[in-house]
Amino acid sequence: MTTISGEAVNHPERMASRSPAPGEGRYRALVRLSRNDDVRRFVISVVGGLVLALITGPEGNGVQMLSGINGALLHPHVFICLAVTVGVWVLITVRHHFARQVEHVSGRVMALPKAVLPDRRVRAGLWLALFAFAIIYPPTLNSFWQNVLVEQIGIYVLLAIGLNVVVGYAGLLDLGYIAFFAIGAYSDAYWTGMLPVHPPLHLNPFWVFPLAILTAMLAGVLLGGPTLRLRGDYLAIVTLGFGEIIQIVANNLQGVTGGAQGVINIPHFSVHVAGIKYHWGLSNLPYYYLILGFIVLALLAYFSLEHSKVGRAWTAIREDEVAAEAAGINTLKYKVMAFAIGASTSGVAGVIVASQIGFVEPGDFTVQLSILILVLVIFGGMGSLAGAVVGAAVLQWLPQFLRVHPLFGYNQLDLYIYFGAILILMMIFRPEGLIPSRRRRREIVLAEHGVGSADAMESGHSGGGLAAVANPEADL
Amino acid sequence: MSAPASMAAAAAASGADGDALVEVRHVTLRFGGVTSLSDVSFSQRRGEILAVIGPNGAGKTSLFNCLTGVYTPQVGEVLFRPASGTALSVVGTKPYKVNRAGIARTFQTSRLFNALTTFENIKIGVESRFSVGPLGSMLHLPHTRRAERESDAKVVELLEFVGLTERANTIASSLPYGDRRRLEIARALGTRPELLLLDEPAAGTNPAEKASLVELIRKVNTVYGVSVLLIEHDMGLVMSLAERLIVLNFGQIIAAGTPREVQQNPAVIEAYLGAPESDEDGR
Ligand SMILES: Nc1ncnc2c1ncn2[C@@H]1O[C@H](COP(=O)(O)OP(=O)(O)O)[C@@H](O)[C@H]1O
Numbered sequence A: 001m002t003t004i005s006g007e008a009v010n011h012p013e014r015m016a017s018r019s020p021a022p023g024e025g026r027y028r029a030l031v032r033l034s035r036n037d038d039v040r041r042f043v044i045s046v047v048g049g050l051v052l053a054l055i056t057g058p059e060g061n062g063v064q065m066l067s068g069i070n071g072a073l074l075h076p077h078v079f080i081c082l083a084v085t086v087g088v089w090v091l092i093t094v095r096h097h098f099a100r101q102v103e104h105v106s107g108r109v110m111a112l113p114k115a116v117l118p119d120r121r122v123r124a125g126l127w128l129a130l131f132a133f134a135i136i137y138p139p140t141l142n143s144f145w146q147n148v149l150v151e152q153i154g155i156y157v158l159l160a161i162g163l164n165v166v167v168g169y170a171g172l173l174d175l176g177y178i179a180f181f182a183i184g185a186y187s188d189a190y191w192t193g194m195l196p197v198h199p200p201l202h203l204n205p206f207w208v209f210p211l212a213i214l215t216a217m218l219a220g221v222l223l224g225g226p227t228l229r230l231r232g233d234y235l236a237i238v239t240l241g242f243g244e245i246i247q248i249v250a251n252n253l254q255g256v257t258g259g260a261q262g263v264i265n266i267p268h269f270s271v272h273v274a275g276i277k278y279h280w281g282l283s284n285l286p287y288y289y290l291i292l293g294f295i296v297l298a299l300l301a302y303f304s305l306e307h308s309k310v311g312r313a314w315t316a317i318r319e320d321e322v323a324a325e326a327a328g329i330n331t332l333k334y335k336v337m338a339f340a341i342g343a344s345t346s347g348v349a350g351v352i353v354a355s356q357i358g359f360v361e362p363g364d365f366t367v368q369l370s371i372l373i374l375v376l377v378i379f380g381g382m383g384s385l386a387g388a389v390v391g392a393a394v395l396q397w398l399p400q401f402l403r404v405h406p407l408f409g410y411n412q413l414d415l416y417i418y419f420g421a422i423l424i425l426m427m428i429f430r431p432e433g434l435i436p437s438r439r440r441r442r443e444i445v446l447a448e449h450g451v452g453s454a455d456a457m458e459s460g461h462s463g464g465g466l467a468a469v470a471n472p473e474a475d476l
Numbered sequence B: 001m002s003a004p005a006s007m008a009a010a011a012a013a014s015g016a017d018g019d020a021l022v023e024v025r026h027v028t029l030r031f032g033g034v035t036s037l038s039d040v041s042f043s044q045r046r047g048e049i050l051a052v053i054g055p056n057g058a059g060k061t062s063l064f065n066c067l068t069g070v071y072t073p074q075v076g077e078v079l080f081r082p083a084s085g086t087a088l089s090v091v092g093t094k095p096y097k098v099n100r101a102g103i104a105r106t107f108q109t110s111r112l113f114n115a116l117t118t119f120e121n122i123k124i125g126v127e128s129r130f131s132v133g134p135l136g137s138m139l140h141l142p143h144t145r146r147a148e149r150e151s152d153a154k155v156v157e158l159l160e161f162v163g164l165t166e167r168a169n170t171i172a173s174s175l176p177y178g179d180r181r182r183l184e185i186a187r188a189l190g191t192r193p194e195l196l197l198l199d200e201p202a203a204g205t206n207p208a209e210k211a212s213l214v215e216l217i218r219k220v221n222t223v224y225g226v227s228v229l230l231i232e233h234d235m236g237l238v239m240s241l242a243e244r245l246i247v248l249n250f251g252q253i254i255a256a257g258t259p260r261e262v263q264q265n266p267a268v269i270e271a272y273l274g275a276p277e278s279d280e281d282g283r
């Protein structure tokens, strides 16, 4: 129960203390009805459903926003939208009125995994099982799903793991994350000799990995150095701008990047060892296992980091930057470090994608993509590696499943509407994400009780700075 | 971070007031029209417990912020002469660098890392003194593992020292008030300071907790040899701990001396002791 429970329903004295409604008796009844929060929310959900129906239109047209008006108001689509929003209303109302019972039941349900999961060996076992599954299962899939596994799931899991370091560990809101993905992809294009500018020597894409990692890291440090002094909102805006700049540069610097048409013929990976020549072609599985390898490497590395001095420093910075500085932590250094580590992960993903598809164009690197990855991280549970993996996998798999399943089938243009809805529901019912980290869960509970704030999205998140100026007596 | 012994000799020989650990010279700090500190000068001897008193809004916390690099005063300088290194001009130095030079602090309202355990809170302070990089942590290098062990041992020692051993795995936010204060002191001590700044450490504690805090602060001074600069409202506590007092009022030092001298100073009686202590009622 977050914001909704704080309203007037539980405060009959507040209702009573208001001045009597103006007008006659029937007005009074109406007014009283409109003051009932359940009724008010019901009206909102019906109106919301109609608006949703209008926006998505009978054909789910996301381009012509109001095309729904042209359709019949009794089109089944309208009822679907109404059903969705009224369903949400029912959920909220039930939760509101039966909060205690619901919590009791959900507490029991939640207690179940909690009782099993704390054991370290069980968790390690789960990871191993997941790993074994990830190795054995894909060869049994058809090529469509193998492709989904590479292009929709694998890459995004890797990207989410990297962004999790920035957003989840260090608490920095990075909206330009995909820029480093672009840097990785264009590095690949450059070192394989496919850009209009030629490299000193042509490399096999495998050798591009270390170079792309270094380049992306360098870009992260160059961007992070000056901007990470900023807090919360400002950082988000600067990174947003950086993402745009990279895309625009890729578009307009024709002589270097090939401009808007993009770069073609980027070679696939190939292996030449001891007389064996193996060129990776269009088959998906080699790429899948390459990605899996990088995911496992990243997981091992970042797990170690989380439980080291570096991870603790990040937690300290996230919770209270002023106290962290006072405890001798060079906050800027650690923020830049998180930024650079995230950037390098994104860069690796860029190389893989470029060499798998063989084609890069500036239009691939939109802000929307940065936000999508952020959504994956939040959905999975910020600061949790398991969350990043499972969250990204589930959220990327679901639309594909819905797309091909005969019962559903939806317009892909509407994807973000559903993502938005899922995220809102998530924030209401499980703000800590699918598989939250222990530290993060504690922070969210504390924030609900007014101790500190839980995430990077709040401007005064580190407690110092502007907050201190606004209220000098309270702190410092 | 390292402590070359030759520096100690150099510092000891530095000038006439070579025994001053901190020198504050003509510090003036303004916020727009508000002058929080005006022409404040004093110095603290090595090993001394010095107290700063004064009514609310007198500028005590602002002084601490100037001493730790959080605020940059418009005028004046702050010199810190650690035994273990070269003298540091605090003004314009970043807070974490000031901390590394040897000034640690606690906050008026304690600022712990609330989602972390007692142990982890202290550990963060302790390991800021160890050079452990991301690569070492990712690869579990021997050097990193040794640093982990050493800092763990130091944390255990500090837990013992402040009496929080039983609370090692308690989440900081669920500690009682007195323990929070102790934990903040332990975290600060973990950074191996030569000077510890305590901003109203006993505020909000009950008499029993207060007595044990006095004991702890004295131990910090004698066992670890840390000099203490203390802001406190409780006159009994100040009298029993401090050798010298500084009295601030409206950003100016209106008196300084031994507790007895200060208590008899008419300006002080008028400004602080004589007046009803409004800010003590609120606690
Ligand atoms: N960041 C700030 N911005 C504006 N004014 C401040 C700030 N910090 C302190 N002050 C002002 O400085 C004066 C002294 O405050 P402070 O040092 O907190 O007093 P004390 O700790 O003695 O109670 C107050 O008038 C306060 O409003």
Ligand SMILES: [Mg+2]
Binding pocket: B060, B061, B062, B108
């Ligand atoms: Mg104060």
